[in-house]
Amino acid sequence: MAEKKIGLHTVKLKNPPSILSTATIVGPKEGQGPLKDYFDIILEDDLFGEKSWEKAESKMLREAVRLAMNKINLTPDKVDYFFAGDLLNQIISSSFAARELGIPFFGLYGACSTLTESMSLAAMMIDGGFADITIAATSSHFSSAERQFRFPLEHGNQRPPTSQWTVTGAGAVILGKEGNGPYVTYITTGRVVDFGITDANNMGAAMAPAAADTILRHLKDTGFNAADYDLIMTGDLAKIGMEIAVDIIKQNGYDISSKFTDAGIEIFDLSTQDVHAGGSGCGCSAAVFAGYLYSQFMSGNLNRIMIVSTGALLSPTSTQQGESIPGIAHAITIERSVGI
Amino acid sequence: MEKRKENEIKNTYQQIVQKKVPQSSILKDAVFAFVVGGLICDVGQFFMNLFLSLGVSKDDVGYYVATVMVFLGAFLTGIGVYDNIGKYAGAGSIVPITGFANSIVSPAMEYKREGYIFGVGSKMFVIAGPILVYGISSSILVGIIYYIIKILAR
16 A cells, blocks of 8 residues: 555645745736736747747746746756646647756646646655655647647637637746745646547536546545635636536535636636636646745745646547547645644 | 446536537627628729729629739738637638638748748648638539530530
8 A cells, every 4th residue: 555645546745845936937918917916927029039939938938947946046957857748749848948957857748737747746756755856847828829729820710708718828836855835735646537528619618527526536535625725726627617617526515616716717807808718728727826826825825725737638630530528637735834 | 338327427518518608699790790791892892893993894803803802811911900800700701702811821921930841831721721622622513513404405
């Protein structure tokens, strides 16, 4: 029996790693949203001085990592492992960032669930005694995602009301063995769940069952309920997916609606920013967590939260071949202090 | 048995989702499409009248108007306006020939960064391609039917 495992799919970290530093870089549209005061850098131009959006996205990821390191005077040679992933084919944003950083690198693909996927592994690596300092990072870019998954930007098409707006943003989180918190304490790893949604313009609905599945298993495994958390935030279910997830969780005996929010709803003003159902993308939960929520921990407004980044594991090819969209959601618990 | 139960869950879930999904306002979309599509046709008519008044023959005026409208569609795409029109007008700005221009110019702009051969060259017709394939195919089909009817009518 694994000594740190509790329940079915959750681990309780024995030596919870501390978050040492975070950094966020977001695009101009995110910089006009309600969380604009919490981001480190807001780009004026989403090309970030580069020749293509792919290059710009990779630079955002790389610079977010560098900025997070600079904040605590950390140099790359002190970092044991770098976990990162993004939405682009062959995760080029991450690996090209890793090329510049020179830190041993694990490339991940979890679609928009990458923030908590990378943080899960980065935390386990430290708790397991394999590393002292690790970095988890992820990015997404509206324009690079749009051309890979949908239409050219200048094409005059209409988006359905269920569609979501890919966040242009990157977030980096540095974890360390020694630190003053907040700490990563529990990890519940997601299963791939597919309830047969085929509409790529309704990813929130495709991911909602996965989010509900992970949250329910987490609550059962840990014995927590909504009252134990200040906040439970999913990654990018947006308006429709979030409502569905709350309903499914309620049907299974947990009412979390008073503590529940979604990063895709927090990052944009849905009524004025023309994003339809809300934000999406790896950068969505990354920017909201590494920017806004981390600062709330530092100012003492939060004690224990659960982040559940959600990913839709589709590709343009799978959609064209009529495949349904599998979803995944990874949960991590973050606490201001540990002990007792 | 397992499979049937799984399908049942999926069906129930899709019904739940259907209820939650906000519907596009068909009336509003149709009015926007009608008005904008109509305005684009008015512009076309304006140029047709202009060319006719300048002495272009009735047989040729179509080529003149199409050239101008394709230019306008491409120009508005290039300066980043056409996609904003399309956001509101939908089919109203996709169906006219200006929309056809937009569907060719927008990928040409988008894929320039992958170079002129594998970018612009191979991606230019990524949206318009199907329209051409099925447009040309159906015109051949209609042509054959027309030919047969002509023989029979003799």
